[in-house]
Amino acid sequence: MSNWKLICKLEDIPQLGSxxxxxxxxxxxxxxxxxxxxxxxxxxxxxxxxxxxxxGIVHGKRVTCPLxxxxxxxxxxxxxxxDVGSCATFRVRVDDGEVFLAV
Numbered sequence: 001m002s003n004w005k006l007i008c009k010l011e012d013i014p015q016l017g018s019x020x021x022x023x024x025x026x027x028x029x030x031x032x033x034x035x036x037x038x039x040x041x042x043x044x045x046x047x048x049x050x051x052x053x054x055x056g057i058v059h060g061k062r063v064t065c066p067l068x069x070x071x072x073x074x075x076x077x078x079x080x081x082x083d084v085g086s087c088a089t090f091r092v093r094v095d096d097g098e099v100f101l102a103v
Contacts, residue, residue: 003102003103004093004101004102005101005102006100007019007031007100007101008098009097010033010037010098010099012099013099015037016033016035016057016058017058018030018033018056018063019031020044021041021101023103026043027045028043028045028054029042029043029090030043030052031099032063032074033058034060034074037094041089041090041091041092041101042074042077042087043090046068046072046087047085047087048070048079049067049068051066051070053065053072058074062080075089076089077089
């Protein structure tokens, strides 16, 4: 069973941008907001060379790593072909304009 932690208001995350959450352990989590106000959460580390995904470009339901251009799906953390790899995803939800992360 998960506990949900309030992170911020949806409007605090720029559209096509992200916000970083730093839990006590496990590395930073990037919370992304799409143009359609969908919200996704990924480990803030590209599986290729560890680039900060939170500084990448959000397009559709993907983010492009700023270091070497890898594209990762925001829904599943999977690299898009021809690249291979993945990063961890986290459950996130929006209720009444507030963003919650499962901890």
